[in-house]
Amino acid sequence: MDIPLLDLKAQYRSIKDKIDEALTRVVESQQFILSREVDGLEREIADYCGVSEAAGVASGTDALITVLRVLGVGQGDRVITTPFTFFATAEAVSALGAKPLFVDIDPETYNIDPEKIDELLQDTGHGGSLDFARDKRNAVKAIIPVHLYGQCADMSRVMEIADRYGLKVIEDCAQAIGASHNGSRAGSFGAAGALSFFPSKNLGGFGDGGMVVSSDRSLIEHIKKLRVHGSRQQYIHEEIGYNSRLDSLQAAILRVKLKELDAWFEGRRAIAARYDEVFPSAGITTPKVAGGNTHTYHQYTIAVDERDELLRYLNDKGIAARVYYPVPLHLQPCYRDLGYSGGEFPVSEKAAGRVLSLPVYPELTEEQVEYIIQTVKGFY
Ligand SMILES: Cc1ncc(COP(=O)(O)O)c(C=O)c1O
Incomplete structure (x- = not known):
């Protein structure tokens, strides 16, 4: 049996009429740039995330870049983040001439460990033992x-630390639209949240797309200016911006899918619950949902010592499991100049060698779920 990691064709089939109708609506309007569709989606996503404003942009990466820029991050600045994420998180920092400052993750949730942020800021804040640490902190x-994977980081603690040190928080919500922490949704804690509509995301378009969500109206207005070449009035450019707009076609598709999202999450949670029941008895570490969190299972990620062997076995049996992410960012070739070395973030490095994501999409049939379970058990 061949089971893809995600079956977007099956998803499309389940909502084909609504999607086709939305596409026809845009094609007939011949309004492809921004437009009412984008305005509508911005309103709907802002409501969904529990914020007052949103700005559609061309990708999740651009969402991060534009927010960082509006918040004044630039040359010589440092931005604290996790090394255990998709590259774009740190790339956005670097794109502005700033540098990522990594701290390790929590071993159970794989999200940034707030205590490590606190330690870093305290160590260096006390004068630090090294000049370079002091420079970094300043x-x-x-x-x-x-x-990561559809579960919120410990935002209560992150916000407490950020507020203490007067630091801005930008949530990378690329994998976690709809996830919540203590009753509030991803994107509603910090100064802003960055969403990605990359096709494989829980809310995915038919191409690239992204959005910034925030309750800071002036921040969103600024992003809406940056995305059209720094211009508010046609042919008057107040600053150097970007061409980073969300297409109307994408917005129309995403408006259809947004209505399905909560039902899809239920489907993902039901499959995750099945896996949770059977895998621990095989000695597999299943995803831990932290107290106060709801998980949206963008990925269902297990951890095992014999990861590479299990991955090969599953792939041979037709199950498209995958590793997110095999190389932590502090060990990426392009970040050699940041001066990190192996062993510096042991929790991230260990996770990179043990994690494996399994198919968990709601279109999986009962038979497919059973096949995945039996195949994993068969390996052990
Ligand atoms: C954690 C994370 N951050 C940022 C991004 C970048 O989003 P995009 O691909 O839409 O630029 C992604 C996804 O690709 C992601 O998974």
Whole structure:
């Protein structure tokens, strides 16, 4: 049996009429740039995330870049984040001439460990033992917690620390639209949240797309200016911006999918619950949902010592499991100049060698779920 990691064709089939109708609506309007569709989606996503404003942009990466820029992050600044994330989180920092300052993750949730943020700021704040640590601390402007795999980082604690040190928080919500922490949704804790509509995301378009959510109206207005070449009035450019707009076609598709999202999460949670029941008895570490959190299972990620062997076995049996992410960011070739070395973030490095994500999408049939369970058990 062949089971893809995600079956977007099956998802499309389940909502084909609504999607096709939305596409026709845009094609007939011939309004492809921004437009009422984007305005509508911005309103709907802002409501969904529990914030007052939103700005559609061309990708999740651009959402991060534009927010960081509006918050004043630039050359020489440092931004604290996790090394255990997709590269774009740190890339956005680097794109502005700033540098990522990594801290290790929590071993159970794989999200940034707030205590490590506190330690870093305290160590260096006390004068630090090293000049370089002091320099780094003085340059810290912001923190980017990433809500990895569809679960919020410990935002209560992150916000408490950020407020104490006067740091801005940008939530990387690329994998976690709809996830909540103590009753509030991802994107509603910090100065802003960055969403990605990359096709494989829980809310995915038919191409690239992203959005910034925030309750800071002036921040969102600024992003809406940056996304159209720094212009509010046509042909008057107040600053150097970008061409980073969300297409109307994407917005129309995403408006259809947003209505399905909560039902899809229920489907994901039901499959995750099945896995949770059977895998621990095989000695597999299943995803831990932290207290106060709801998980949206963008990925269902297990951890095992014999990860590479299990991955090969599953792939041979037709199950498209995958590793997110095999190389932590502090060990990426392009970040050699940051001066990190292996062993510096042991929790992230250990996770990179043990994690494995399994298919968990709501379109999986009962038979497919059973096949995945029996195949994993068969390996052991
Ligand atoms: C954690 C994280 N941050 C940022 C991004 C970047 O989003 P995009 O691909 O839409 O630029 C992604 C996804 O690709 C992601 O998973």
